[in-house]
Every structure is written in C-alpha cells, then in structure tokens.
Amino acid sequence: MLDKTTSEIFEEIKNNKKVIDKKGLDIIQKNLMDTLESALSIEQTKLIEKTTFLLKNIKRENELIQYGITNYIFKDDLSDIIKNLNLKNDKHIFLIEMKNFERPIPKDVQEKIKYCKKNKLFDEYFILFTDYTPKNNNIAKSGKNSKPEKDPIIFGAFIQRGKDVLMSERLYYIADWVDEYCDLTLEKLTQIQPNISKKIDVDKNIEKLLELSEIYLSEEQKTQIKEKSNIFSKFKNMFMR
Numbered sequence: 068m069l070d071k072t073t074s075e076i077f078e079e080i081k082n083n084k085k086v087i088d089k090k091g092l093d094i095i096q097k098n099l100m101d102t103l104e105s106a107l108s109i110e111q112t113k114l115i116e117k118t119t120f121l122l123k124n125i126k127r128e129n130e131l132i133q134y135g136i137t138n139y140i141f142k143d144d145l146s147d148i149i150k151n152l153n154l155k156n157d158k159h160i161f162l163i164e165m166k167n168f169e170r171p172i173p174k175d176v177q178e179k180i181k182y183c184k185k186n187k188l189f190d191e192y193f194i195l196f197t198d199y200t201p202k203n204n205n206i207a208k209s210g211k212n213s214k215p216e217k218d219p220i221i222f223g224a225f226i227q228r229g230k231d232v233l234m235s236e237r238l239y240y241i242a243d244w245v246d247e248y249c250d251l252t253l254e255k256l257t258q259i260q261p262n263i264s265k266k267i268d269v270d271k272n273i274e275k276l277l278e279l280s281e282i283y284l285s286e287e288q289k290t291q292i293k294e295k296s297n298i299f300s301k302f303k304n305m306f307m308r
Contacts, residue, residue: 164194
C-alpha cells in the first residue's frame with residue numbers, strides 16, 4: 068500500500084466491503100443456536116452472553132437487508148489497514164465515534180444517519196477520515212500531490228452496554244462523502260464558509276438552539292459520569308473479592 072494516495076486507499080477499503088445475505092445469516096444463526104443450547108446445558112455464562120448478543124445481531128442484520136444496508140467490513144481488518152497505512156504512508160487516518168467528529172456532515176448524509184437512527188438500526192456510528200488540519204502538520208498529503216484528498220466514510224455498529232461491553236465484529240457501511248474543507252479547523256471553516264450550515268434567525272432561534280445544546284451536553288456528561296462510575300465499581304469489586 069506504500070505510495071498509494073488517500074483516495075486510492077479509501078477506495079480499496081470500500082472495495083474490501085463484504086456483503087451480508089439471508090442464506091449466509093441463516094447458516095450462522097443455526098450454528099449460534101446450537102452453541103447457545105450447548106452453553107445453556109452446562110451454564111457457560113460468558114459464552115451464553117456472547118452467543119445471545121450475536122443471535123440478536125443476526126435478527127438485526129436481517130432487518131438491515133430489508134432497509135438496503137448490506138455492506139460491511141470487519142473492524143479488526145479496518146484497524147489493521149489504518150495501522151499499516153499510518154506507519155507506512157505517514158498519514159493521519161482515524162476511526163472515531165461520530166459524536167466526536169468535529170467537522171460538518173453534508174445534508175444528504177445526515178438524512179441517511181437520521182433514517183438509521185429513526186429505525187434504530189445501529190447502536191453507535193463511526194467515521195473514518197483523514198485529518199489534514201494544522202495540528203497534524205499537514206503531513207497526510209496524497210502521495211506526491213500537495214492537494215489533500217478527502218473521502219470520509221460513516222459506519223454503523225451493534226454495541227451492548229452493560230456489565231460487559233460487547234461490540235459486533237462488523238462495521239456496516241452507510242455512506243461516504245467528499246469533504247472540500249478537510250484542511251480547515253471548524254473555527255476557520257465557519258468564518259469563510261457561512262453557507263456550510265443552514266442560516267438561522269439570530270434573534271429568534273439562537274437562544275433556543277443554545278438551550279437545546281446545553282441540555283444535550285448535560286445529558287451526555289451525565290452518561291459519561293455514570294459509565295466512569297460503573298468502571299470504578301468494577302475495579303473496586305475486583306479488589307474486594
């Protein structure tokens with residue numbers, strides 16, 4: 068993969084996508100049911116938890132087919148690709164949760180995300196992207212070309228949060244888009260491109276918008292505190308045994 072441009076790399080990732088189909092899911096479901104039945108008979112708790120999670124995923128994957136979402140890539144394969152690329156090509160390719168992505172997302176892609184959320188297709192969303200902002204010294208250029216290449220991809224994933232966090236091995240492809248402003252920070256972007264987001268009536272809407280933002284961030288903070296508290300409790304219980 069050495070000397071490949073970012074666009075070529077991202078195209079290769081997209082071409083690496085696998086496809087789920089009803090016949091294949093039926094085979095996996097049968098094997099999982101046999102495994103679960105066996106685990107239940109001798110009370111293998113961990114295996115029961117994992118197999119139950121995977122069986123639930125099969126049901127959800129069948130739903131994905133109905134919604135036209137059939138392409139996926141294994142998260143371990145994607146992690147290996149990112150690791151190798153960043154080492155060999157001196158690039159800055161990241162896979163992060165959508166909520167931590169600091170750049171605007173196009174309206175057409177937003178509609179796809181909203182559609183997935185409305186139908187509760189996934190538990191978490193991840194974005195694969197190349198960071199060309201100054202904090203990374205603009206190292207991630209596309210081969211010999213000095214112009215950055217842009218091609219973020221968004222994936223959906225199944226995650227079970229509880230005593231143990233379980234995540235599906237598959238990341239499901241939702242959409243990709245061209246990011247024309249991938250080398251700008253959000254602050255600079257909003258200064259030079261006022262149309263990047265819908266204009267709002269400052270007098271009428273900004274207070275309501277800020278209120279909604281504060282409510283969201285407050286709830287998000289509560290969730291993070293709760294998750295940290297749960298992690299602390301786990302460690303505390305380990306030492307008290």
